[in-house]
Amino acid sequence: MPSFSKAAMVLLLSASAAVAAPAVAQHLTLPSGMVAGADAVPAPVKPVSLDLSALDKSVDPCNDFYAYACGNWIKSHPLPADRPEYGTFTQLAEYNRYSLYQLLEQAANHPATPLQTKYGAYYAACMNEPLEDKLGVEPIRPVLTSIQGLNDKAKIASLVGELEAQHGYGLFYGFGAEEDQKNSTVYIAALNQGGLTLPDRDYYLQDDAHSKEIRAKYHDIVVQMFTLAGNSPDQAKTKADAVLRIETALAKGSMDRTEQRDPDNVYHVETVAQLESGSPNYRFADYFAALHTPAFSKLNVAEPGFVTALNQVIASSDLGDLKSYMEWHVIDGQAPRLSKPFRDASFALEQTLTGTPKQQDLWKRCTSATDGHLGEAVGQDWVQKYFPASSKAQMSDLIHALEVALGNDIDHLEWMTPTTRVEARKKLAAFRQKIGYPENWRDYSSLNVKRDDAVGNNERSSVFEDRRNLNKIGKPVDEKEWDMTPPTVNADYNPAQNDINFPAGILQPPFFDPGMDKAVNFGSIGVVIGHEMTHGFDDEGAKYDATGNVRDWWTPADKAAFDQRTQCEVKEYGNFESVPGAKLNGKLTLGENTADNGGLRIAYAALHSEIDGTPAATKQIDGFTPDQRFFLGYAQVWCENTREEFSRMMVKVDPHSPGRFRTDGAVQNFDAFGKAFQCKQGSPMYPTSSCRVW
Structure with missing residues (x-):
């Protein structure tokens, strides 16, 4: 997501939600309003506590x-063919996803409430791969065109702000609200490093054989996707070269993960004027204006070295190369929701990084996507069915002990x-x-979801979340807000709020069993x-x-x-x-x-x-x-x-x-x-x- 909050310390690493990219309105009426391509799925085995046969x-x-x-x-x-890893932790996550899938199938085909109509429509649109195959790259064509039309490096920051405000798509860095670590009762604006496609800066900087192989395969995939987007092979290679060159420069300016663990290393409060003076080639004030942020007088520049690197990238790169970089992040961010050649190329990058031979079934991907974007909508129905009040009370007793x-x-x-x-x-x-689920559920009433617009739904839900985050700047911290959805198999500690959080998803066997x-x-x-x-x-x-x-x-x-x-x-x-x-x-x-x-x-x-x-x-x-x-x-x-x-x-x-x-x-x-x-x-x-x- 373009916006972010201070990372909590978690029990298990969680996958990031997909970043939204822009869309054009396209419509396809499905027969009888049914989900496209939804097949019967066999129920997974429910995990058990203390398996002696293991x-x-x-x-x-x-x-x-x-x-x-x-x-x-x-x-x-x-290992299942569609998993890079598989464990008892994953077993429970898969079981919870299946139970969510059942709710989504029902809501997509026979919704009983306005909330079910909304999350059912999101899921139904995601499942409609025939429409994605028909549209090809067209859903992102308008944004690619707007990037290609950029004719002045001085206007880059404004365009980045417009793309985020209008389409929920972030470029180069992360910006949003986080708890002020010197005054944890309020949210402060914060700028964080980003802009890389590969999982870590080391993939760009290390020269061992494995890292070189990853970069070479990544370059080939970038070429492939640029070609799919309508570029000639020579154009695609030139653009891919630019992407690797710019991302490598940003990686060199990025702080490594170990250093980021020290909160003192990622807290540097500046005025906007100070930020601008250190980055004359990228006009952050124009970005904030285009994004329509709330007024703020100061912000946390988490990694100042990254801002220096970004400024140098803007100064030293050709405008065409910068546009190629921006195009790539639009294409890559939306590839899983475009036509099959894009989806296959996107999965090829995952294969390269994880060794996973098979892409997950569509129902799994769409269930996870719906949970990621409307998790507190479908989560309300999920906890009613799968999380009894007695489990919450027993968990409270365990915490006290x-x-x-x-x-x-x-x-x-x-x-x-x-x-x-x-x-x-x-x-x-x-x-x-916090145990199980939020006291106050998120209000999705302003979010427009359509049954036949997967890319648009992704875009609008990302704008919704981005704006919800930005509106926190300067306001008191909401101590009751959750950063995980109810079915999530995870737990975390938030140091800025000094709280421990246990979603209902982990309060199942093998972690928690009232009968054990x-x-x-x-x-x-x-x-x-x-x-x-x-x-x-x-x-x-x-x-x-x-x-x-x-x-x-x-x-x-x-x-x-x-x-x-x-x-x-x-x-x-x-x-x-x-x-x-x-x-x-x-x-x-x-x-x-x-x-x-x-x-x-x-x-x-x-x-x-x-x-x-x-x-x-x-x-x-x-x-x-x-x-x-x-x-x-x-x-x-x-x-x-x-x-x-x-x-x-x-x-x-x-x-x-x-x-x-x-x-x-x-x-x-x-x-x-x-x-x-x-x-x-x-x-x-x-x-x-x-x-x-x-």
């Missing part, structure tokens, strides 16, 4: 707990002094929580809760105080002790190898690794505060003690198979460790695991020395 008992859990807990699951769940356990952990940390402990306790006491014993629930959803709470105290979250402002609340001695402990994790995880030759980035994954380790310990303590002194403390189920079931419940939410290409990409871009190391890395740092499985100290999962922060 265990590989030929493996010693003390040598490799992940292989023990997930070995047979990995063998019996080969974890809060008590984290408080006890803070009170007894041997390395923390009383002064810092008081501040940490204040932050914990100020935690807010406490040991399993605390090992799965309990660790998720503890994970998000610990994010408030990882190396990034620890820079934010109880009110969500960036402030140093640590004594120098405590900060030194904290840094020493986090450095242990950096070194430990940095030695894990995802695939041959691709070691994890211990600094990039530090926050998530700290949250995994802390969450595991806190959930374990919370479990024992609930069961100690009761028959449940010693009762074995299926031959496993409560402690063993706790650790198995934790490990099995991370069972997964992954393609090598995807693994290599995720090492570059994902702040999370792969499932194997989220499991083995955390348990080998926790003595309670070795004791639970009667491991000999010195074995791989029960080492004589380990890392601990929280």
Whole structure:
């Protein structure tokens, strides 16, 4: 999306929503108003909590707990052709998507409410590939023409603003509202780096064989799409060369992901005049005017070096090259909604990056798209059917138990002094929580959705969301707003709001099962809760105080002790190898690794505060003690198979460790695991020395 908000710390990396591109109105009447091309879809298997058939008992859990807990699951769940990875996490996401699909099919063909008419129409239009094939590139022709008609570099900023305001399409960078990290009660305007097609700056800058191969294939795909858009082969190659040249220059000026994790590195408040003085060749004031932003006197320029790079790109590039770059981002952004040759070329880029051999079925793509653009519309009906009030109440009780356990952990940390402990306790006491779904649903009444205009729907919904975000600038922060849709299988911690968020989508097996014993629930959803709470105290979250402002609340001695402990994790995880030759980035994954380790310990303590002194403390189920079931419940939410290409990409871009190391890395740092499985100290999962922060 053109606009953005400060990234929250999440349990699992989530895919970005597709960026909208402009459209022309085209219409095709479908017979009887039915969805085009919708076929019956078999129901997926519903995930279960603690799958004993997943265990590989030929493996010693003390040598490799992940292989023990997930070995047979990995063998019996080969990668589907349309997935770059597949795990128990994905199983639940696929099951939720299927349940959404059923609602969308009903709404597309037999809507019962105005809201169902709206989201059903969005889905129906998305499913109409025959119309997309008929129209070809025409839906984006007007915008390509407007770009081609640009005759003055001084007018680029105005055109970029117009394209965003009228079509929801962002170019070169991201702009929108975010919580002011020095005054978290209000939204501040913010400018962020962007403008790249490949997933990370390193794809443009590294000269290893794999990176060179990716760039070469990417260049070929750009040539192919420019040719499809009506350019001659020579023109297409010239334009593709320009795209790679400009994106590489922007990549050189981009801050890397590890540096971005420090909030101090991405907070530089300037006036618009100061921004303009540092970028004389790109008139940001013209962009803001064309975008019709609310009035603001200052903004956060998150990465000043990127603005310098953008200014240099505008100054040194031919106007024709800049127009080619802009055309490409329109074509690429809308390719999945154009005719089949464009869709195939767009998927070829995904294949190159992830190794996935087959594109997902249309119903899957359209279900995800509808959830992405009208998630709080269809989400209202989804939670009524799939999320009972009793689950929300039980989740609230679990969160309280974890809060008590984290408080006890803070009170007894041997390395923390009383002064810092008081501040940490204040932050914990100020935690807010969101469970299941929003209190106040988003109002989509102003969004126009048509059954026969997929590109236009995408465009209008992106404009709707962009304007909704921009209108926040200068206003108080809405603490009740959600940034995930109800069926989402994820959770997050927002440091600026100091809140933990758990959509209804993750509150299903294997994460949460009301019928399962406490040991399993605390090992799965309990660790998720503890994970998000610990994010408030990882190396990034620890820079934010109880009110969500960036402030140093640590004594120098405590900060030194904290840094020493986090450095242990950096070194430990940095030695894990995802695939041959691709070691994890211990600094990039530090926050998530700290949250995994802390969450595991806190959930374990919370479990024992609930069961100690009761028959449940010693009762074995299926031959496993409560402690063993706790650790198995934790490990099995991370069972997964992954393609090598995807693994290599995720090492570059994902702040999370792969499932194997989220499991083995955390348990080998926790003595309670070795004791639970009667491991000999010195074995791989029960080492004589380990890392601990929280």
